[in-house]
Amino acid sequence: NPEEYAGVHRSQDALRDRMITLDLDHFDEETEVRITESKSGLANADAARIIKIVRGLRDSDSYEFAPTIRGCIMIAKTLAVRHASVDKDDPVFRQICMDILSSETSRIGTVESQSRTREVILELIDQVCQGENGGGKRKTKTFPGLVHKDTAAL
Template sequence: MKLENVDLKQPFVETEYIKNIAKRAMLYLNTGYAIHFKGPSGTGKTSLAMYIAKRMDKPYQIIFGNEEFGRTDLIGGNFGVTKKIVQDNYVHSVMKHQIDYNQKWIDGRLLNACKTGATLIYDEFTRSRAEANNVLLSILEEGVVEVPLNREKTRFVKVHPDFRIIFTSNPEEYSGIYKAQDALKSRMITIDLDFPDVDTELEIVLKNTEVDKRTAQYIVDVVRNFRESSSSKFHPTIRSSIMIANIMKMNKINLSKDKELEIKIFEDILLSESSNSQVSLEEKKKAKVLLEQITYN
């Protein structure tokens, strides 16, 4: 399990497309509802969630969904064993070993956020099993956290009124994704995200690289055309555009003079980002032909 405090230093693009989504998300969060950004990999769900969490103007943190998650990973648990060595006062060669099983409760990130009124981003929450996520039902519905003291007893912790949570998830057909419970989905507002408009993609590439606008525009156009024209198994993301732009810039590749090399770079990067590992050789051949046609047009 990976848990991190958020340090938002990476450049973030604010276009009308982003502002419209952020405005709706802030409306829902300010009203007290959980929000859920759902969409394909590479559509900016996590970056957008972090951007919105920062705008909430209060502490925020992030947890990453994992199929090995258990209840204790989210709300915490009892941990700790102490070992004490005692020297006999009368016989100095005698050492007594004493092990004390004094366990101490340590809050998980979810419980901590619920107590303090922080904003929590639960990134790719559907990578966690439903049993682990069941704890969220009482939090979102009744505003309480069920904290087990032992096998027989449970205490209830009231959720701070300022607590907010932002979920993100990939489509269910992706590998390693579990179906979210209907009861949980009904307690959040889902905003479906797709790849942004061309202006937003261009601004993201320009802000994350040092290429000129003409080169960035060409790269974005090729990637978008390939994404819209190719098989559903090939959905290159904005990351691909940034990678290509950085390679072109750092290696001083001239688009007009190094056409053959340029095509190979596009092929290597765009075809390696297929959403399905079961891509046949025939499908790859067709994709290469399509990519060559796009780059020469």
């Protein structure tokens, strides 16, 4: 991943001749849900909500680096350790999402951009988990667009 391995000096041509850079996109939504569910043991419906939040953040362009499936897995595993639920009213869930997604999407970011990213994360949690409480048997709410009208101007 050239973005993560950028150094102070340009790579030597001999080394670059032995490397191929491939641009890969994110997995489709269903695959991300299944990976998160499999790696964490979280219920499918809860994994789907986490994926919707992360995909919504990706779509918002309110980040320095796009959030990845790793962030989804980290959120899901941390929820299990903390015995928290994917619930907009669970302060532990909200904080886990904020901590993991904020750190995953920013390396240098300004205070203003980090603050905006956090606002978007909280809005997405509220939208994706709207009208739901408790874990387990919730239905996944359809969520057109994922971006709140206030964040569309980004």
